[in-house]
Amino acid sequence: MSLALYRKYRPSVFADVIGQEHVTVPLSNALSSDKTHHAYLFSGPRGCGKTSSARIMARSLNCEKGPTPTPCGLCQSCKDLVANGPGSIDVIELDAATHGLVDDARDLRDKAFFAPVSSKYKIYIIDEAHQLGPGAANALLKVVEEPPPHVIFIFATTEPEKLIATIRSRTHHYPFRLVPPGVLTAHLEKICKAEGVEVAKGVLPLVVRASGGSVRDALSVLGQLLAGAGKDGVSYDIAVQLLGFTDGALLDDAIDALAAHDAATLFATIDRVIESGHDPKRFTADLLERLRDLIVVDALGETSANSILRDMPDDQLERMRTQADRIGTASLSRAADIAAQGLTEMRGATAPRLILELICGRILLPMSDSTDSGLLARIERLERVENIAPMPSVAVPAKSTGGGDTKKVLPVSSEQLTEKKAPPVSSEQQTVKKTNVDAMDVAGLRRLWPDVIENVKKRRRLTWSLLSASAHILGVDDKNITVGIANAGARDSFVRSESDEILRQAFIEVVGLDRKIEVVVDPSVTPNTPAARAVRVDESPSDVVQLSGAALLARELGAQVITDKK
Numbered sequence: 001m002s003l004a005l006y007r008k009y010r011p012s013v014f015a016d017v018i019g020q021e022h023v024t025v026p027l028s029n030a031l032s033s034d035k036t037h038h039a040y041l042f043s044g045p046r047g048c049g050k051t052s053s054a055r056i057m058a059r060s061l062n063c064e065k066g067p068t069p070t071p072c073g074l075c076q077s078c079k080d081l082v083a084n085g086p087g088s089i090d091v092i093e094l095d096a097a098t099h100g101l102v103d104d105a106r107d108l109r110d111k112a113f114f115a116p117v118s119s120k121y122k123i124y125i126i127d128e129a130h131q132l133g134p135g136a137a138n139a140l141l142k143v144v145e146e147p148p149p150h151v152i153f154i155f156a157t158t159e160p161e162k163l164i165a166t167i168r169s170r171t172h173h174y175p176f177r178l179v180p181p182g183v184l185t186a187h188l189e190k191i192c193k194a195e196g197v198e199v200a201k202g203v204l205p206l207v208v209r210a211s212g213g214s215v216r217d218a219l220s221v222l223g224q225l226l227a228g229a230g231k232d233g234v235s236y237d238i239a240v241q242l243l244g245f246t247d248g249a250l251l252d253d254a255i256d257a258l259a260a261h262d263a264a265t266l267f268a269t270i271d272r273v274i275e276s277g278h279d280p281k282r283f284t285a286d287l288l289e290r291l292r293d294l295i296v297v298d299a300l301g302e303t304s305a306n307s308i309l310r311d312m313p314d315d316q317l318e319r320m321r322t323q324a325d326r327i328g329t330a331s332l333s334r335a336a337d338i339a340a341q342g343l344t345e346m347r348g349a350t351a352p353r354l355i356l357e358l359i360c361g362r363i364l365l366p367m368s369d370s371t372d373s374g375l376l377a378r379i380e381r382l383e384r385v386e387n388i389a390p391m392p393s394v395a396v397p398a399k400s401t402g403g404g405d406t407k408k409v410l411p412v413s414s415e416q417l418t419e420k421k422a423p424p425v426s427s428e429q430q431t432v433k434k435t436n437v438d439a440m441d442v443a444g445l446r447r448l449w450p451d452v453i454e455n456v457k458k459r460r461r462l463t464w465s466l467l468s469a470s471a472h473i474l475g476v477d478d479k480n481i482t483v484g485i486a487n488a489g490a491r492d493s494f495v496r497s498e499s500d501e502i503l504r505q506a507f508i509e510v511v512g513l514d515r516k517i518e519v520v521v522d523p524s525v526t527p528n529t530p531a532a533r534a535v536r537v538d539e540s541p542s543d544v545v546q547l548s549g550a551a552l553l554a555r556e557l558g559a560q561v562i563t564d565k566k
């Protein structure tokens, strides 16, 4: 088997380390001016060159002509320490991840005082240094505190804050970073050329995206693609499939539907995304990326955009030009904001599809006018909630108890949802929204009553039992929510137990409505009221409330509809 690309193209001098100039330049300067230190800490994400740089540092220090940033490459030490070379007896690599290194550290402490065998320095490279156990760290500390002049330590770690402070404080710290896409793409291009493999336009950006900025990951992905390359090299389609990116056609369909305000097609496309086994999160990320690309095309025009969107195939670029024109600058920017926010919401969510649909709904609605029958019909078909203003408290998906479109969700407290997420609202808009809350009809509130009751149940069992089978909502105004309770006994218990505060809190959390609770005796409440029915349904073992995605959607949309109509 041929050498993995990452090893094959491992740098041997600092000048060949890509994307880490903020580290390699000062290190090179220190080497040139012979101002080296006895302990270094190289930190940063995995696969971005820490260990390679540690070896280069060792090579630069131990070159016969060193310390020098340009090791001669001819002396024995340089030959031993070249990338993939045999290594040197005076450069000792230890991996703290393996066993905490207690024995090794003691051994090191004892041997460190012996002079190097054939080089200037005895250099210890300690990888995954944050995993040094306390025993090993203490054994090392002694040497790191008062090192013999011929000893140099290089600690490498992804988590510098976990390295014990007494060691960390004695190091010069150099933080490595993920490599920017442009730099990484150029690097990959060079390697493809060196390997003599043709790579279709658009493939390398996919590789860069898949790597997340890690050189090691990028080369491992590229290696996989090159290994499977046919006579004509690596095609875009193969790369898309192998790397699990969303089929471009699905993205095109979604964007075209957005441009046409065609809700039916958009939701049908989401259906296809799921049906074809794509991950909704991945699709959302790809959709966001596409919106960003469209913004670039829109802002720069096709020709200049090409320099930013490296290697985009020409036909794709042309298609995107049309899409950008049809959607328009403001709508593109807004859509990207919504998608980005949705992507954040998806983290840890058990119903990512639901959030994907919400995202699309949010993007669509303000662009469509209120007679857009397709979208409204969809919302109406699914919604359980309407006229609910988007107060801070909105239910988000929690424990999933089964598949299907409708996920079970728990209402969450407002702390879990940052208000911050909503765009800043002018006081004028605030007034509009407030009016909406005030005008909220009893029907809307009643639809949420089962959810409120369920919330009450979590807060206090007594209040729940007083309300569950024998109470309903009689009215709501800008001060009070009036609740009718079947008999005076229950009403009195409710008041005495200060259950009104419990109910008030439940309304705040579930509906986002803060009102004083008024209770009156209302003998008309019968066990057949919706509340009672809901409670019976809720006697299932699950303690979660059923709320459809569309209900959430409708809640979220409340503000936008109003803002737009304004």
Ligand SMILES: [Zn+2]
Residues within 6 Å of the ligand: 062, 063, 064, 065, 071, 072, 073, 074, 075, 076, 077, 078
């Ligand atoms: Zn040399």
